[in-house]
Amino acid sequence: MLTREENEMLTRVGPGTPAGELLRRYWLPVGVASELTEENPTQLVRILGETLVLFRDKRGNVGLLDDRCAHRGVSLSYGRVEERGIACAYHGWLYNTKGDCLECPAEPAGSKFCLTVKQKSYPLQKLVGLYWAYLGPEPAPLITNFDIWFRKDGHRKIFNQPQLDCNWFQAMENSMDPAHLQILHQETAGRSREIRNTTRGLTDDVEKFDFYEVPYGLMKRRVYKNGMVDEHPVLFPNVLRQGNVGQIRVPMDDTHTKVYFVRFFPTENGEIVEHDAPPVEYIKPYKNPPDAVHPYTRLRMDAVQAQDHMAWETQGPICDRTRERLSSTDRGIVMLREVTMRE
Ligand code: FES
Ligand SMILES: [Fe+2]
Known part of the structure; x- marks a missing residue:
């Protein structure tokens, strides 16, 4: 039998929880690689209590970003992909796979505002037909050599x-x-x-x-x-x-x-x-x-x-x-x- 506190410690997985932080020290699969195609370039990912978007830009780069657009919170999983990254469906803020904001279309011409915007991104790699993400502190370890x-x-x-x-x-x-x-x-x-x-x-x-x-x-x-x-x-x-x-x-x-x-x-x-x-x-x-x-x-x-x-x-x-x-x-x-x- 466990106390309520012990049970919470083993089961809660969100950011800042003990088990959540432990699991964030490991690479975890976030999606089936073959599902991400030109026709279906975005996928919503729920992992460790976070909502993320997995996407493939038109150059074939794959990224994993916080799904909540830095502008006003719309889901990036509805965004449109282009060569440089994914553009939010609401006002078109464009992010590359590293989470850099490359463009805010409605800002005045010549504005450098987008350079001040950063979307959270996570390292990603492909192994055994799956995309794996690392959500923990840098440096990321290697995927365990099983x-x-x-x-x-x-x-x-x-x-x-x-x-x-x-x-x-x-x-x-x-x-x-x-x-x-x-x-x-x-x-x-x-x-x-x-x-x-x-x-x-x-x-x-x-x-x-x-x-x-x-x-x-x-x-x-x-x-x-x-x-x-x-x-x-x-x-x-x-x-x-x-x-x-x-x-x-x-x-x-x-x-x-x-x-x-x-x-x-x-x-x-x-x-x-x-x-x-x-x-x-x-x-x-x-x-x-x-x-x-x-x-x-x-x-x-x-x-x-x-x-x-x-x-x-x-x-x-x-x-x-x-x-x-x-x-x-x-x-x-x-x-x-x-x-x-x-x-
Ligand atoms: S909410 Fe994403 S661009 Fe406005
Ligand atoms: Fe069993």
Whole structure:
């Protein structure tokens, strides 16, 4: 059980909050690169409680700016792009990808006023078919050198998951909760084995669970009675690694999370792939109606990810951890909370 203050500390992600500042020390995906085209050159981005605009100018430069125009606050996501940048739809103030204001059309000819205007911009880079942004203090670190992002001997595919309508930390705690696999996902985990007792699911297959810290995050480990061992690390702070899949959870704000899966497919003979251009699969909503939250929607229970979304969203927009009863298998969750608070 946590105090209200501790719960706030782990879950609030806006500027100036402890978790928000921690997450701002990492590069985070803000969009699918192939979605930004000449026909659709602007995209609104919600990340860590900020509203930003991702855009591509007519020279092909891509930028990420505060969406709120410095002039009088209109959304730049409605702006028009040209060779030099993006012009606000309201009065045409023009910004380049660095956030410099290049022109304020209605000012008198020869006015240098635009030189005094600066729009907030963030560093951006493209990796595994996604644009990644860094919202923290300079200098920006490198993107962590995880093999699934950087290995050259294979292809990648992006699975763009439906928006998760709850706080990011619920998904992260689930990644350190090994016991739910044998219950929540029993049909899948059992690979259509007959399950005699659906309350216990496959729990009796398991000998023990272990948890430990590793240099890149936290490990959860299942040891089965048949000797099999299963390890799925959390790549701190916001990625679950499962086999060759990286499940990236990007907090949009305190109660919404964007989820991308990046799956790596190694080539059979170790052959190097020079220009990997990951295709994108858009996953259909796991609930109906898709834009409502529990208890005003119904989540599907027929697939692993849908089951996880059910577990995460029905804990509430921000799970109230002042009202919980942790048990012995929740040791990993306690460890994740401690490490997150420490960092
Ligand atoms: S509000 Fe953007 S140019 Fe006026
Ligand atoms: Fe799960």
